[in-house]
Each structure stands twice: as structure tokens, then as C-alpha cells.
Amino acid sequence: DQQVKQNSPSLSVQEGRISILNCDYTNSMFDYFLWYKKYPAEGPTFLISISSIKDKNEDGRFTVFLNKSAKHLSLHIVPSQPGDSAVYFCAAKGGIYNNNDMRFGAGTRLTVKP
Amino acid sequence: GAVVSQHPSRVICKSGTSVKIECRSLDFQATTMFWYRQFPKKSLMLMATSNEGSKATYEQGVEKDKFLINHASLTLSTLTVTSAHPEDSSFYICSASSGRGPETQYFGPGTRLLVL
Numbered sequence: 001d002q003q004v005k006q007n008s009p010s011l012s013v014q015e016g017r018i019s020i021l022n023c024d025y026t027n028s029m030f031d032y033f034l035w036y037k038k039y040p041a042e043g044p045t046f047l048i049s050i051s052s053i054k055d056k057n058e059d060g061r062f063t064v065f066l067n068k069s070a071k072h073l074s075l076h077i078v079p080s081q082p083g084d085s086a087v088y089f090c091a092a093k094g095g096i097y098n099n100n101d102m103r104f105g106a107g108t109r110l111t112v113k114p
Numbered sequence: 115g116a117v118v119s120q121h122p123s124r125v126i127c128k129s130g131t132s133v134k135i136e137c138r139s140l141d142f143q144a145t146t147m148f149w150y151r152q153f154p155k156k157s158l159m160l161m162a163t164s165n166e167g168s169k170a171t172y173e174q175g176v177e178k179d180k181f182l183i184n185h186a187s188l189t190l191s192t193l194t195v196t197s198a199h200p201e202d203s204s205f206y207i208c209s210a211s212s213g214r215g216p217e218t219q220y221f222g223p224g225t226r227l228l229v230l
Binding site: 036043103 | 118120123150155156157158159160207209219220221222223224
């Protein structure tokens with residue numbers, strides 16, 4: 001039951017360009033969305049989040065966009081830096097789930113080339 | 115950010131043996147801990163949620179007698195894979211929450227289990 005989907009397993013961009021990572025969800029009860037970043041041999045770390053009452057949230061080089069009608073969100077990183085190379089997980093929560101119970105996508109491996 | 119450790123980071127065992135994985139919150143008290151499992155190229159799948167001092171709540175399809183979870187203190191939760199089989203080989207990752215919202219869920223580095 002893949003309620004959160006990241007259809008691109010990998011993405012490669014040039015340093016300085018924009019990285020766009022996409023995420024789709026199926027459960028309309030989700031009301032909070034998060035992006036996590038994961039380096040090898042480390043656990044995922046929280047990056048940025050957005051509530052369903054918003055359509056955009058920005059934090060420095062990172063911006064998350066939410067399109068509720070399309071059940072789609074995206075993470076934009078601009079400008080991309082080599083240190084951004086990692087696996088990015090999209091997560092969603094809400095509805096009948098516990099407050100901290102989240103559903104994750106499979107992740108997208110971002111490679112930023114110098 | 116807060117630190118969550120897991121031990122061991124990697125374990126190889128024979129089929130039929132039991133394996134215990136520890137998850138510790140090192141610099142905060144975790145009211146809730148979560149255990150996830152990740153298959154290659156798949157998402158993190160929540161296995162169970164545990165609150166300190168109470169029984170874990172298992173997700174549908176997860177065998178509670180096979181995956182024993184103990185949350186004995188506010189800084190330690192353990193997952194024991196009993197009578198492990200090759201199909202239990204996976205990446206197990208825990209997270210700990212201080213209870214102040216989803217942004218305060220901190221993940222451990224994960225444990226790679228290989229059952230021969």
C-alpha cells in the first residue's frame with residue numbers, strides 16, 4: 001500500500017542549477033508533509049515541511065510546493081550544491097494516523113555534480 | 115539536532131536465531147519510538163510504534179510475536195527478530211520522538227540484517 005510515491009529513484013543536476021524532487025500521495029486525509037535528507041550510514045534528518053493549509057514553504061535554498069488538488073508536492077533546491085547530494089525522502093501524515101505516524105516514499109537519490 | 119543511535123549497525127546471523135537491535139536517544143527523552151523496515155528501492159515501512167512502559171502498537175501485517183519490541187525506558191527501545199529467516203533480511207531503522215510534532219522525530223542510522 002504505497003500511499004506516498006516518489007517515482008524518480010534518482011536525479012542528477014549540475015552545481016548551481018535547480019533540483020526538483022517530486023512526490024505524489026493518494027490519501028486525501030494527509031494534512032502535513034515533510035522532506036527528509038539522508039546521507040549514507042546516517043538516519044534521515046528533517047529538512048522542511050508544509051501544512052495542507054499552505055501551498056508553499058521556503059527555507060533558504062529549499063522550497064516545498066504543495067498542490068492538494070493534484071495530491072502532489074515538490075522540493076526545489078536552488079542553487080544546488082555538491083553537499084546536497086543525498087537521498088531525499090518525502091513523508092506524509094494525518095487523518096486516522098497517530099500524530100507522529102508518517103508514511104514515506106521510497107526516496108530519490110540526488111547527485112549534484114561540481 | 116538530537117542524536118539517535120542504533121546498535122549493531124550490521125548483523126549477519128544464521129536462520130533460526132534471534133537478533134536484538136537497540137535504539138537509543140542519546141540527548142533527549144523519547145516519549146515515543148518507531149521501528150521501520152526498508153526493502154531495497156522501497157519506502158520506509160512503519161512496523162510498530164512504542165511508548166515507554168506500554169505495549170507496542172503494531173501495523174497491520176506485522177507479526178508481533180516475531181518482532182518483539184520493548185521500550186523499557188525513555189531512552190531505549192529494542193527490536194528482537196525472533197527465529198530469523200532469510201526473508202527477514204532487511205534494513206531496520208528506528209526513530210525517536212520527544213512528542214512535540216513530526217519535525218521532532220529523529221532517526222537512527224539503521225541496522226542492516228542479513229539472515230543466511
